[in-house]
Amino acid sequence: MRPVLRRVLIANRGEIAVRILRTxxxxxxxxxxxxxxxxxxxxxxxxxxxxxCIGPASSSASYLDVEAVVGAALAVEADAIHPGxxxxxxxxxxxxxxxxxxxxxxGPTEAQLAAAGDKLRARDHAVAAGLPVxxxxxxxxxxxxxxxxxxxxxxxxxxxxxxxxxxxLKPVHDPHGLTEAVERAMAEARAAxxxxxxxxERLVRSGRHVEVQLLGDGETVIQLGDRDCSVQRxxxxxxxxxxxxxxxxxxxxxxxxxxxxxxxxxGYRGIGTVEFLVDLDRDTFHFLEMNARVQVEHPxxxxxxxxxxxxxxxAIAEGRPVTLAQSDVRTNGHAIECRINAEDWxxxxxxxxxxxxxxxxxxxxxxxVDTHVQAGSAVPPFYDSLVAKLIVCGRxxxxxxxxxxxxxxxxxxxxITTNLPLHRALCADPEFAGGGxxxxxxxxxxxxxxxxxx
Amino acid sequence: MNLTNxxxxxxxxxxxxxxxxxxxxxxxRFRLSLRRAPGGGWTQESQATGSPNVLPAAGxxxxxxxxxxxxxxxxxxxxxGAPGPPPVERDGLRExxxxxxxxxxxxxxxxxxxFVEVGSRVDEETVVGIIETMKLMNSVYAGFRGRVAEICxxxxxxxxxxxxxxxxxxxxxxx
Numbered sequence: 001m002r003p004v005l006r007r008v009l010i011a012n013r014g015e016i017a018v019r020i021l022r023t024x025x026x027x028x029x030x031x032x033x034x035x036x037x038x039x040x041x042x043x044x045x046x047x048x049x050x051x052x053c054i055g056p057a058s059s060s061a062s063y064l065d066v067e068a069v070v071g072a073a074l075a076v077e078a079d080a081i082h083p084g085x086x087x088x089x090x091x092x093x094x095x096x097x098x099x100x101x102x103x104x105x106x107g108p109t110e111a112q113l114a115a116a117g118d119k120l121r122a123r124d125h126a127v128a129a130g131l132p133v134x135x136x137x138x139x140x141x142x143x144x145x146x147x148x149x150x151x152x153x154x155x156x157x158x159x160x161x162x163x164x165x166x167x168x169l170k171p172v173h174d175p176h177g178l179t180e181a182v183e184r185a186m187a188e189a190r191a192a193x194x195x196x197x198x199x200x201e202r203l204v205r206s207g208r209h210v211e212v213q214l215l216g217d218g219e220t221v222i223q224l225g226d227r228d229c230s231v232q233r234x235x236x237x238x239x240x241x242x243x244x245x246x247x248x249x250x251x252x253x254x255x256x257x258x259x260x261x262x263x264x265x266x267g268y269r270g271i272g273t274v275e276f277l278v279d280l281d282r283d284t285f286h287f288l289e290m291n292a293r294v295q296v297e298h299p300x301x302x303x304x305x306x307x308x309x310x311x312x313x314x315a316i317a318e319g320r321p322v323t324l325a326q327s328d329v330r331t332n333g334h335a336i337e338c339r340i341n342a343e344d345w346x347x348x349x350x351x352x353x354x355x356x357x358x359x360x361x362x363x364x365x366x367x368x369v370d371t372h373v374q375a376g377s378a379v380p381p382f383y384d385s386l387v388a389k390l391i392v393c394g395r396x397x398x399x400x401x402x403x404x405x406x407x408x409x410x411x412x413x414x415x416i417t418t419n420l421p422l423h424r425a426l427c428a429d430p431e432f433a434g435g436g437x438x439x440x441x442x443x444x445x446x447x448x449x450x451x452x453x454x
Numbered sequence: 455m456n457l458t459n460x461x462x463x464x465x466x467x468x469x470x471x472x473x474x475x476x477x478x479x480x481x482x483r484f485r486l487s488l489r490r491a492p493g494g495g496w497t498q499e500s501q502a503t504g505s506p507n508v509l510p511a512a513g514x515x516x517x518x519x520x521x522x523x524x525x526x527x528x529x530x531x532x533x534x535g536a537p538g539p540p541p542v543e544r545d546g547l548r549e550x551x552x553x554x555x556x557x558x559x560x561x562x563x564x565x566x567x568x569f570v571e572v573g574s575r576v577d578e579e580t581v582v583g584i585i586e587t588m589k590l591m592n593s594v595y596a597g598f599r600g601r602v603a604e605i606c607x608x609x610x611x612x613x614x615x616x617x618x619x620x621x622x623x624x625x626x627x628x629x
Binding site (some may be wrong): 022025026032040041042043044046047048049050051052053057058075076121188192194342343350353358359360361362363364365368369374375376381382383384387405407409410 | 456458459462463466488491493494495497498499500501502503504505506507508509551554555557563564565566587588590608610611612
């Protein structure tokens with residue numbers, strides 16, 4: 001039996017650090033922030049009970065440094081480390097180092113992280129759990145790649161086994177480009193992920209990205225509904241919503257069952273997400289990957305199912321069982337999240353670090369803003385460009401879109417360039433407003449408005 | 455105690471029943487301004503005013519320099535807002551400047567050979583380095599035809615926007 005957590009080290013930054021802090025405060029848990037030198041004056045540092053510096057601005061020497069993070073937890077005598085998302089959140093080495101240091105890792109087991117993080121192993125688990133996977137498999141060289149590609153048909157996607165978050169993907173449209181793509185992918189995968197293994201999968205050009213939220217305690221696994229994250233550019237999500245609109249009852253139920261089967265196969269502990277690609281032409285779906293952490297888009301699920309997912313994570317980390325029965329999980333209304341990023345969408349999505357001079361956000365019923373910026377906040381060039389998430393909730397999707405349009409009109413972030421104008425334009429786009437669009441929507445939209453695609 | 459979104463909603467419910475258009479709240483730890491927006495609905499501006507409670511770093515050699523480093527970073531970030539028109543030529547050398555602020559890398563990947571060395575021949579389109587900003591890699595182009603005369607930044611060094619990255623000795627090629 002694990003102890004009740006009294007002091008948690010938050011090994012992250014930005015809006016998710018604030019998000020975790022808020023739940024800790026509500027639960028009466030002392031929150032210590034592990035921050036880099038660039039973040040010692042940030043909003044999470046001001047809100048945390050205490051802040052400890054874990055290294056210089058460069059994330060490889062701070063947020064990605066397992067020893068620095070575990071050392072900080074020991075120095076402040078934290079009971080647990082919450083890794084947030086990104087950085088070390090899915091790194092089995094942190095989970096192991098926590099175990100060795102006697103600190104609770106708020107997340108799945110080391111073995112589960114390893115299984116979800118190695119895309120080939122995750123694929124094998126998916127097959128074993130009876131999930132449909134995209135036609136494809138590992139290739140050890142160009143000859144194998146050519147044979148497999150002939151089998152599954154072009155276009156194909158060359159993927160790095162150790163990749164993730166949209167990195168390590170190469171689309172190949174015909175046999176001529178295959179040799180070079182596979183050779184380069186293997187060289188780059190070795191350099192970037194320390195693992196040269198690559199695999200091929202059929203590239204689906206028209207599909208929807210739908211994912212299912214899981215909650216497990218190591219024995220029982222339940223699902224907390226689905227999200228649609230099809231509005232994305234270069235595999236980076238921009239708008240997410242829950243539930244996924246216009247999904248047939250049968251398809252939705254099958255995806256929920258598949259996700260739970262995958263979680264049960266791993267004996268999953270914590271919160272996690274199983275991602276699927278829905279094939280619109282064939283009315284089927286395929287397993288993409290599992291994310292073994294809290295996700296950026298978790299608030300849309302929280303808003304429609306009425307749960308605090310970070311609190312659920314902490315409860316599981318304390319060794320408590322899932323008390324919620326599957327039949328108790330009900331979806332109410334429709335929630336949409338916009339990622340407000342410091343980037344200039346009219347100039348090839350050029351990043352725009354700087355200092356925020358003013359940050360005005362909407363407030364009111366059905367509106368939630370998760371952010372780490374306020375007037376005077378630095379948006380450093382060292383980390384990702386997310387500055388705020390605007391989450392709106394309505395009775396149904398139409399109501400949510402209308403509220404989103406109003407809420408976006410009341411947002412103003414000055415001092416840096418943000419993608420707020422893109423969100424306003426997208427919200428007024430008939431195809432987005434219609435719901436259920438595919439992953440190519442954003443590219444079509446950008447082409448239509450003549451935005452530099454960079 | 456910090457203000458939660460639920461607190462703000464409760465305050466708005468009260469405000470909605472009043473004729474007031476603005477509310478400003480200040481405590482020891484935060485400021486909050488709520489305003490009726492012209493098109494309906496409310497806006498919020500909040501400011502956590504408490505100081506961070508920063509502990510000395512655990513066994514870190516850099517613990518004494520952390521505060522100043524932060525301030526430098528913040529300051530230099532704002533300074534790049536209005537860069538003056540930079541001189542492009544000195545001693546007959548052309549300056550290659552950082553297209554935006556970020557971390558400068560001399561090689562495409564850790565461990566790989568640098569894009570260029572002093573003496574390397576370049577033309578306008580030659581990639582001479584990378585600037586990483588917000589996890590995006592941006593190529594730095596030589597912009598001139600010639601030879602690399604000087605490399606002004608070390609690998610993984612932070613570069614301000616428009617910082618001089620290299621100097622190129624221009625070359626006029628005979629036709």
